[in-house]
Each structure stands twice: as C-alpha cells, then as structure tokens.
Amino acid sequence: MSRVYLDHSATTPVHREVAEVMLEYMTGKFGNPSSVHSFGREVKKAMEDARAQVAALMGAKPEEIVFTSGGTEADNMAIIGGALANRKKGNHIITSAIEHHAVVDSCHYLEKQGFKVTYLPVDDEGIVQVEDVAQAITPETILITIMHANNEVGTIQPLGEIGLLAKEKGIIFHTDAVQSLGKIPVDVNELQVDLLSGSAHKLYGPKGIGCLYVRKGTKLERLSHGGGQERRRRAGTENVPGIVGFGKAAQLAKDHLPAETERLTKLRDKMIAGIEANVEHVKLNGHREKRVPGNVNFSFLFIEGESLLLSLDMKGIGASSGSACTSGSLDPSHVLLAMGLSHETAHGSLRLTLGKDNTEEEIDYVLQELPPIILRLRAMSPLYQHQR
Amino acid sequence: MYSEKVMDHFNNPRNVGELEDPSGVGEVGNASCGDIMRISLKVEDGIITDVKFKTFGCGAAVATSSMVTEMVKGKTIEEALKITNKSVAEALDGLPPAKMHCSNLAADALQKAIEDYQSK
Secondary structure, three states: OEEOOOOOOOOOOOOOOHHHHHHHHHHHHOOOOOOOOHHHHHHHHHHHHHHHHHOOOOOOOOHHHHOOHHHHHHHHHHHHHHHHHOOOOOOEEEEEEEOHHHHHHHHHHHOOOEEEEEEEEOOOOOOOOOHHHHOOOOOEEEEEEEEEOOOOOOOOOOOOHHHHHHHHHHOEEEEEOOOOOOEEEEOOOOOOOEEEEEHHHHOOOOOEEEEEEEEEOOOOOOOOOOOOOOOOOOOOHHHHHHHHHHHHHHHHHHHHHHHHHHHHHHHHHHHHHHEEEEEEEEHHHHOOEEEOOEEEEEEEOOOHHHHHHHHHHHHHHOOOOHHHHHHHHOOOHHHHOOOOOOOHHHEEEEEEOOOOOOOOHHHHHHHHHHHHHHHHHHHHHHHHHHHH | OOHHHHHHHHHOOOOOOOOOOOOEEEEEEEEOEEEEEEEEEEEEEEEEEEEEEEEEEEEHHHHHHHHHHHHHHEEEHHHHHOOOHHHHHHHHHOOOOHHHHHHHHHHHHHHHHHHHHHHO
C-alpha cells in the first residue's frame, strides 16, 4: 500500500545532506563552541557559517540571528521578552485571533502579569485588516505580533503595511514566520519586522532548533539565564548539530525556493480543483491566492475530521484536521472559528500540506481515495439525511 | 490509539441507517461539540427486534454507537436498560481516556430511544 505524507505543516523529513552534516558535528567535530582550544574553534566557525545561512534566508545580518530550541521558544522570547523590556513605555499588545498557541499563550501569560492584549479579528478568508491594526494602536502599545503565514489555512498576512504602521509609532513588530520561512520569500526589511521566529523542522531540518531574528537595537529581556551564549540573548551551550543542520536546510530552502514554489503551487491547485470537482458540499478554507504553495484546507460538510483522518490513515494517507477530537479540547480550531466557520463546519475540516517529496501520482491517489471515504462517512451521518 | 475492536467497528459499522417506522428514536449531542448520535429502535413484544444508528463524530463515536446497537439487538427492554457506558467501552476492549465520553453518548442515545418508546 502506498504511504502518502501530507502533513508537512506539522513537520518535515530531514534532507539527507542535512542529516549527514549533523552527524559530522556529533561524532567528529564535537567541541563546545565557547572553548579556547581548536576542538571548540573549529566548531565555532561552522556555527557562524550556519548563522549566516539562516540569516541569508530572511535578508538579515548574521549577528541578528539567535538560535533557540524551536519556534515556540522564539515566540516566547520575542513576546514575553519584548513586552517585559518595554514595560516602562506601556502595557498594551496587539495580536490576531488566529495565532499559534505559542503566541496566544505567551499573550495570556502577559495578561496575568498586568499587560493588556487586543486580539484582532480576521475576515472570512483569514486575513488581518491593516485598518484594524491602526485603530487598535494606543499610546500604551509596545508590541504588535502577527504571524506571517497561518499554519492551518496557509493565508499570508500583509506584514509590510502593518510594519510601516508600527515603525511610525515606535512599536516593536514581531512575526511568527514558522510556516512561511523557506516556503515563500521572507525579507525582514520588506516585512518591516523587528523580531521574527523560525523553526528548522518545518523546512526539512531537524526538530529541536529554531531561531529568533532580533533587529539590531531591539531590546529584549532575557528569559533564560546562565552563560553569555548568543550575544547574551539566550543562555546554554549551543545545539551545534542542530545549528549546522538548520544552516544547511536554510541554504537548500533558499536554493530550491523558486522551483519548489512553482511545483507545489501546481500540485496544490490540482488537489483543490480535484476535490471541488469530485466531492459535493465542500468549502475551501482560506484565501485562494494569498496562500502558501503547499497548503490545502477544506471543510467537508456533515462529517467529522478525526473519522476522516482515520479513514485516510487506513489508506496510508497522513493529514490533519481542525476538529476538536483531534486537538483533545472541546472546541474545534480557533483559527477556523475566527474566520467565521460554524463549529460543525470547523469540525469537518481537513488540512493537507504538501512537501518536497509529494508527486503528482500521490495527489492522484488521494483524489481517488477521498471521495468514497466522504460518501461512506456521510451515509453514516445524521446531518446528511436532512440535506437530501 | 484505538483497539482492534474499535477499528473493526469503525471500518465495518453494524446497523447503520434509520428505521422506516421506529418504535423509539433517541438523539444526543450536538454539532457544536462535534458528536451527534441517533439511535432508532423497533420493539415487538418487549424485544428490540431491530436497531439502527447514525453518527457524526470521531472513530470512537462511530465504534461505540455501532457496538451499542450490536449489544441490544434481540434483547428485551429490561436487558437493554442495563447497558452502561462502561459495558460499551469494555466490549470494545477499552477506549483512550479522552474518548470515554463517546461511550457515554452511545449509552445515553440508547436510553433516550428507550424512553421515547416507553412514552408512546
């Protein structure tokens, strides 16, 4: 039976070349980059080369990149560190209703510390309106954090415009770019951001390593204390294998971006067209064009997401859903609800995220297996009856 | 995550559908919470001669509703009233803790169907 992986927004397989270079830095060059001797120095050089590779992927300077344990830590550092560092200037933060939990929960934590947070709504395609940001700004606003591309529906936000607003008012602007880095062009100067979070395992690098871009001059309060690594921004012996792996993955992502964008967009659009042509009562979630190349997200009316995922899994297809059952909470995806979907429609959502190894044959296989699964689940559903 | 029995009931659900002239119908849950189960019964001389279910919900929801219909078919109303969520989950060789509420729903849907029949 074929196995088709369509959950690249959850994680990606590591490039062989990335795995190979990482191994070198586990067994061969294993020194601590802070050591004075040559065992440390040779490793330090590789680390700084990797830093430059990651910086190049986003138009930043190498010294502005701080390596972290992943996107979540980067979000925490930016939001909590940024707010605490600027608390004398004000106590208001602006974010959106569709952020990843690392951002939302960091904001909730700050609310408990006495900060005020505005969660901006999105339109029915999942896009933040620049006018809403402008209206939300107050003299107390010290931080704006808006994700670049959404993890569930792939929609791309108008960061450049928001960044300009932030700059005018002297407000720090952070973006969680975990789902856009390596997938679409990311340039910190075009986006006008002061802080940007990235994660290696979303771009065929290893898990457990991410980065926070910190524009020169941006104040952050340290969240982890100890050694002076990462220009005193983040304590702890550096994860050298992870860092060199991230660097290599970043370099490969940059090299492959134009060709992969074209290839994935074609496959994505084929999947979207195929589902719309062969299954009734479906709704594409998110913006049709302002969307990362590999993201497909549909709601299938009258059925529930986890049962859909189980059925697909039995056919070797791995995907994800916004249903409550898949998240273990009582509510379905907060992103879909913020876009105006009913609970029921949100429960019936399916996210397929394509990647470098998916082929046209695999898309065809999914398009062949999906319709009968939907029919079977609808035949069992008390909701479908009413429609006929 | 799911036992073989749960997967069997999910892939080969027993008694899917609606009864033409049911003696009693019970529906529980709602679309907001992501689970709806509807059970319809045919009762003749105090015996459940036919039973069908329809479910909107996860793998455990489908499996528990299928299992509960299998458990009551051919039983008397008194015997059916003794079925609990625990017995449904046990019959399926257990459910993950997060999914136990699905077995509650299945037992409740059955109860409601019986109540509906008894109220007529």
